[in-house]
Structures are given as structure tokens and as C-alpha cells.
Amino acid sequence: MFTINKLFDSEVIDHAAEELKKYLRMMMPDAGDVIIRYDPKATDGFRLGLLENFGLPFEGEDPRLDDEIYIEAASKGGILAGSNPRSVLFAVYRFLRENGCRWLYPGIDGDYVPLKDIGPVYYHKLATHRFRGFCNEGSESQTTMLECCDYYAKLEMNVYMLEHLIPISYYNRYYNHIGNEKNRAPETVPHSQILQWKRQHEAEIAKRGLMFHDIGHGWTCEPFGLPSSDGKNRIKGMTIPQETLDILALVNGKRQLRSANPNLTNVCMSNPEVRSKMVQFVANYAEKHQNVDYLHVWLADGSHCHCECDNCRKLSPSDWYMVIMNELDEELTRRALDTRIVFIAYVDTLWGPQEIRLKNPERFSLLYAPISRSYQSSVREDSVIPEAAPFELNKWVAPKNAEEALGVLNTWKKTWKGPIFCYEYHFWRHQYADLGGIELAKRLHEDVRSLKYMGVDGIVQDGSQRSGFPNAFPAYVYAAALFDRDVSFEELMEDYYSHVYGKNWREVAEVLEKMGKAFDFAYMDGRCSIDENVSRFYKPDHVKDLEKVAEIAREERNLAAKATGELPRPQSVSFRLLAFHADFCEELAKVVKEKALGHNYKAEAMFFAFMEKMGKREAEFQRYYDHGLIYYSYNMTFKRPKKIMIEDQLANG
Numbered sequence: 001m002f003t004i005n006k007l008f009d010s011e012v013i014d015h016a017a018e019e020l021k022k023y024l025r026m027m028m029p030d031a032g033d034v035i036i037r038y039d040p041k042a043t044d045g046f047r048l049g050l051l052e053n054f055g056l057p058f059e060g061e062d063p064r065l066d067d068e069i070y071i072e073a074a075s076k077g078g079i080l081a082g083s084n085p086r087s088v089l090f091a092v093y094r095f096l097r098e099n100g101c102r103w104l105y106p107g108i109d110g111d112y113v114p115l116k117d118i119g120p121v122y123y124h125k126l127a128t129h130r131f132r133g134f135c136n137e138g139s140e141s142q143t144t145m146l147e148c149c150d151y152y153a154k155l156e157m158n159v160y161m162l163e164h165l166i167p168i169s170y171y172n173r174y175y176n177h178i179g180n181e182k183n184r185a186p187e188t189v190p191h192s193q194i195l196q197w198k199r200q201h202e203a204e205i206a207k208r209g210l211m212f213h214d215i216g217h218g219w220t221c222e223p224f225g226l227p228s229s230d231g232k233n234r235i236k237g238m239t240i241p242q243e244t245l246d247i248l249a250l251v252n253g254k255r256q257l258r259s260a261n262p263n264l265t266n267v268c269m270s271n272p273e274v275r276s277k278m279v280q281f282v283a284n285y286a287e288k289h290q291n292v293d294y295l296h297v298w299l300a301d302g303s304h305c306h307c308e309c310d311n312c313r314k315l316s317p318s319d320w321y322m323v324i325m326n327e328l329d330e331e332l333t334r335r336a337l338d339t340r341i342v343f344i345a346y347v348d349t350l351w352g353p354q355e356i357r358l359k360n361p362e363r364f365s366l367l368y369a370p371i372s373r374s375y376q377s378s379v380r381e382d383s384v385i386p387e388a389a390p391f392e393l394n395k396w397v398a399p400k401n402a403e404e405a406l407g408v409l410n411t412w413k414k415t416w417k418g419p420i421f422c423y424e425y426h427f428w429r430h431q432y433a434d435l436g437g438i439e440l441a442k443r444l445h446e447d448v449r450s451l452k453y454m455g456v457d458g459i460v461q462d463g464s465q466r467s468g469f470p471n472a473f474p475a476y477v478y479a480a481a482l483f484d485r486d487v488s489f490e491e492l493m494e495d496y497y498s499h500v501y502g503k504n505w506r507e508v509a510e511v512l513e514k515m516g517k518a519f520d521f522a523y524m525d526g527r528c529s530i531d532e533n534v535s536r537f538y539k540p541d542h543v544k545d546l547e548k549v550a551e552i553a554r555e556e557r558n559l560a561a562k563a564t565g566e567l568p569r570p571q572s573v574s575f576r577l578l579a580f581h582a583d584f585c586e587e588l589a590k591v592v593k594e595k596a597l598g599h600n601y602k603a604e605a606m607f608f609a610f611m612e613k614m615g616k617r618e619a620e621f622q623r624y625y626d627h628g629l630i631y632y633s634y635n636m637t638f639k640r641p642k643k644i645m646i647e648d649q650l651a652n653g
Helices: 011-027 085-098 142-154 168-175 191-207 272-288 317-334 402-413 429-433 438-454 473-483 489-519 540-546 549-562 569-596 600-615 627-638 642-651
Strands: 002-006 034-038 046-050 068-073 078-082 121-126 131-135 159-163 211-216 294-297 340-345 364-368 420-424 458-462
Touching (some): 002 011, 011 034, 011 046, 011 085, 046 085, 068 085, 078 085, 085 121, 131 142, 131 473, 159 458, 168 191, 294 317, 317 340, 364 402, 402 420, 402 438, 420 438, 429 627, 438 473, 438 489, 473 489, 489 540, 489 569, 540 569, 549 569, 569 600, 600 627
Parallel strands (some): 002 034, 002 046, 046 078, 131 159, 131 458, 159 211, 211 294, 294 340, 364 420, 420 458
Antiparallel strands (some): 068 121
């Protein structure tokens, strides 16, 4: 019989104790019960508590924010400690990991739990980076959201962000089965239900002690009666009052919604009444939702859309942004709220302010979001970082690679000396450009290592919560490298692949690497066209590589077919995914070949047929395979350019 003693009273440590009990029982099903009790003076059994409960020093800067794990345990018990309650939970998972457990995918089918007696573990580590997490994106179901919350904690990620006041668009993409309507009937989910689900998710985040980051976009819409998430659909038939139109940004001589979407539309920030409404709306939210650890206050999601009126031209968008942040700080201070605020360097505000400074920098963190960068290279220690091109209102040119983007971030660093962390997009559209997943994982490993050279303390990923296709190796690498930047890629690959595919894992790794090379990550990311007037994917020479895909797919299917017998559940799932992945790639290659040849009209028609065919299998693999985000991502690839569409229309009468 085992005993777990909690030395510190916390719902997170309660959960840590229950998790330790569960997995001990699973590993040793005949070892008897596991008793959990609260005993601050315990000297035996497994003792769960804060570093200070054991008289252990803390090596970081802030024990509430920085995760440090200390484990000194033998077969019958010992110390499982952390700098804060979630770090104690991480200590439990690390103890189990050192004893052979692995968490390879979200959900119960991703748990690899060996049948074995536990052994002694000594482990001590301060996480390399403070911010390590995910933000919701893609097409999401509540089931996958809750499973990911559990999964990320097991991977020692400490941040979960939920974007928007109510994340309607992300849930609608799944429950309305966008891009798969012929195979799955749309399901109506009321906005009130999605709001309840968000609150449920917040409770699960709190149970694990993860840092809850909230909102992001929406503050330029909601205070003025305009919907943010899925706003384009919700304003159909809606009459927008003239007084609302009057406060929108003046762009090209007009004050109007950008692309009929409030979330893409900025406001006239030089107008004091506009700023006051925004500040009061944010402060009211902060006062009602004091469970939020970091409240993200971003501007519109559109680019080149800041106000061009005479007053707004007196300052840059980032300067006006700092004016709003200072006014927000004053209001939060007046209300005695210590809410942490995150402001963002994104599109128009990638360039730092020229005149206005934050008066109370202790409240703020800067989020760096280089959405336009290429994912074909990383910043290195010897990288040459160019000077940023001058900012020009609504006419600036987006940085094209990681080095150029860092050059623009450096304009902020001239005045901002506080915390900076990154908002990245590997698990957004870019994951579907690497069909093997291995090149993406390498980029993630390199990008995490580059944070040290960039002066950036972590990453939150804007990406699908269903990123396990053909496997979840990129997420595994991402989490591990953020916790310990010195872990090698080769070590992680052997660790993940050997557990997820078993003894023949190298054969699977080789065939997935070949598949990735046949499609070519750079080509699929739109970086190799020989004539962008035809399309970003026009490259006839690439067809010879795509013709290799059918044979590689056969190799994948053969490996899946050979995986027989009583496999651990994650391996059984992985080989079924591998067989599906082979079918997916073989069919996709046919579409990509037409695109490479410049047959835009044919490629577009084939793409929709391809998505319908693959959509028939979405329900089987939906925990790992985000059909909705794949549809969105490849739709941007295979949709005919506007010029071509016009020519096609003329040719077809």
C-alpha cells in the first residue's frame, strides 16, 4: 500500500495527488490501494508540496510564474515538490515519466503506461522559459478542448489561452462541420452553450494551476455593440447606427467595416470617447473575471487599417496603443485591480512607439506575433538581424522571415525592457505544409532554441487543438524544448517514436521523412513558385517529386499492416493514423500535381472532391485530425488567384 501526503492545501495539489494515485494503480494493478491524506508534518510516503514546505531554495525570479521541479523519491515515497502548485503537478508527471509513462496524444488513447514497479527518481530543473502554451484555434469541440487542457499539463506546459469573449467561430467550424457538410450534418450550438463551455474550460485550467490567458481580439468591436468572434456572419441583416460608423477608423476616406467584419476593423484611437469606452469595457471585464492571470488587450485582426484622420496621424498606431494602455492602467489602479495586461506587436503594431511610454510597466507584458514570417528558417546565434524598414501608415511591408521580423521587434526593445513572449503559428496552417511532420518538429526545436538569442521568454501557439496527424511529435518537441532548451532533437525523436510506433519506429520515421520531402515543406508553404502571377504554387519541376508519393504511401500502409498483435493503445491508434495518412497523402498529391503544373481551375475542382472524400473519415480520427482547419488551409492553397478566376469566367462564358 502507498500513501500520498499533501503538505500544502490547494485544489491543484489535490488534483496532483489524484493523478499520482491513478497512475500508480494503473502501473501496479495488484499493489493495493493508495491512500491520500492532508498532513503538513508528514515524513513518510509520497510528500507533495511547495519547495518552501521542504526548506528547498527557489532558483527562479518569481515562484508564482516560474516553474521549478524537485524530485527525490524512492520506491515507497519521497519528495515531489515545485515552486508553485502547478509545478507540484508537473513533478508528479515527471516522476511518472521517469518511471516509463508517456503522454503521446491528447485523450486516454494517448496514455502509454507500462506495467512495472516504480523505481527511485532524482530530478531537479527550473524550466528554461516562463511562458509555454497554446491558444485555441482551428475547429474545436468541447471534448478535444478539455482533453488538450489535460494533455498540455502532462507535457509541462503552463499556459492556456482562450481567445475571444466567446470563441464562437472556432466552435462553429467544428459543430457546423465547415468543409464537410456533405458527410456530417451541421449541429446548432447556441452562443450561450459556448460561453458555458468556456467557463467549464476555465475551471479545468484552474484545477491544474495553468496560467489562464484570456481574450486577445474583440476590444475594438464589443464596446461599441459590434460582435467580434464570427462577427462577419452575425452582422448580416444588422443595421449599424451612424454613431457607430463615425468612430471606426478612417481608411481611404471612408469610415466603414473592413470586409464587413468588425474583428478586422480598427477604431479612431485619437477620439477620447472611443478610448474611454474601450478602457471601461476592459476594466469591467477584468473586475468581473479576476480568475484571469493575463488579460490580452489587442487591436483589430486586420492589417493596414488604422485611422488616417488628421488627429490619428499625429501619432503612430503603436503610440496611440500606448496611450490606451496608460489610460487602462490608470482605471485598473483606480479600481485596485492588479490584472496583468498583455499588449501585442502584431501587423501595424509590429513597429514600436516613437513618443509614448508606459507609465507602469510592471503591469504589462509584450506579445510578439510575427505572423508573416517564413517557417523555413530560424534565428540563430550568428544570424545577421537587419534594421527594420521605416513604418509607413497603412503602407508598411511585412517582414518575410524570422530575421526580418526580429529586426522589427527590436524597434520595441529600444523602449520596452519588460517581459516579452512570442505568439506563434506553427500549429496553424503551417503544420499542413509539412506532410511528414518531421521538418515542422525540427523548426519548432530550432525556434525554441532561438528564443535565447532573441531575448524572448517563451511561446504561446495559435493553433489547432487537434494537431496529431500523422502524429503529435511536433507538439511533443515544442513542449519539451520550452521546458529544457538543451534537450536534443534526436533524443526527443527516439523517445517519442519508439513509444508511439514500437520496435520498428525507425522505419516509420524514415517513411514519414520521405513523405515530407516528396511534398516539400517550402513548396507547400508557398515559397517555391517560379511565377507568382500563375500562383504561389506554380512549379512544374516539382511533379517528379510528387510522383513518388504513391510508392511512399504504399510503404506507410505496409508498415501499418505489419503492426499486429496486442499493441499498447497509443501504438494501435498510431498505426491506424498512419494508414489513413497514406491514403490522405496519395490523394492530395494528385491535387498538388495539377497546382504545380499551373492548372488552377482543375486543381480547385479536385481539391473539393478530395476534401469530401477525406471528410468521410473525419469522425474516426477527429481527436487528431482537424478537417476544418485543413479545409481552410488548403483552400487558401488551391483556390484560384483572382486573375485566373476572371480568365476562367471569360473562357467559360
